[in-house]
Amino acid sequence: MEKTQSKRRWIEPEIFHCIIKHTPLVSIDIIIRNKEGKYLLGLRKNRPAKGFWFVPGGRIFKGETIEEAFRNITRNELGIEFNKSDAKFLGVFEHFYDDNFFGEDTGTHYIVNAFLLEIGDVELKPDIQHEAFRWATREEILSDNKVHEYCKDYFRKNLHY
Numbered sequence: 508m509e510k511t512q513s514k515r516r517w518i519e520p521e522i523f524h525c526i527i528k529h530t531p532l533v534s535i536d537i538i539i540r541n542k543e544g545k546y547l548l549g550l551r552k553n554r555p556a557k558g559f560w561f562v563p564g565g566r567i568f569k570g571e572t573i574e575e576a577f578r579n580i581t582r583n584e585l586g587i588e589f590n591k592s593d594a595k596f597l598g599v600f601e602h603f604y605d606d607n608f609f610g611e612d613t614g615t616h617y618i619v620n621a622f623l624l625e626i627g628d629v630e631l632k633p634d635i636q637h638e639a640f641r642w643a644t645r646e647e648i649l650s651d652n653k654v655h656e657y658c659k660d661y662f663r664k665n666l667h668y
């Protein structure tokens with residue numbers, strides 16, 4: 508787990524809105540499993556998927572490698588930095604939302620690179636993206652109406668985990 512200096516640059520809201528309206532966003536979702544075989548979910552504060560439980564993740568910024576994005580996402584959302592090499596690549600998924608970060612009906616299209624990351628005991632605190640975190644079994648995730656359907660897709664498929 509090494510530290511890097513982020514190349515992330517926030518985009519002005521009007522430019523980001525135009526990007527969301529006209530292009531897909533490339534992102535990473537991280538399915539995190541602990542030693543007990545439970546998976547980490549965060550209750551989302553922001554659109555899209557606001558108010559739903561979802562796995563941690565985030566978009567890849569221009570000029571940021573997938574490795575850098577993985578480290579930045581784990582550091583920002585978990586408070587601990589992990590390397591992409593610590594995880595197993597599960598595949599590429601697409602998510603289509605009716606709304607977007609700004610709450611408008613433009614919609615959002617994500618091209619998601621999904622990874623499985625197994626971790627030991629860590630103390631997690633809510634962050635800018637999440638109101639709370641919880642650990643859940645695969646069965647609990649699939650039966651909970653407050654877990655987003657796109658998140659459930661990771662657990663419906665046989666992804667060899």
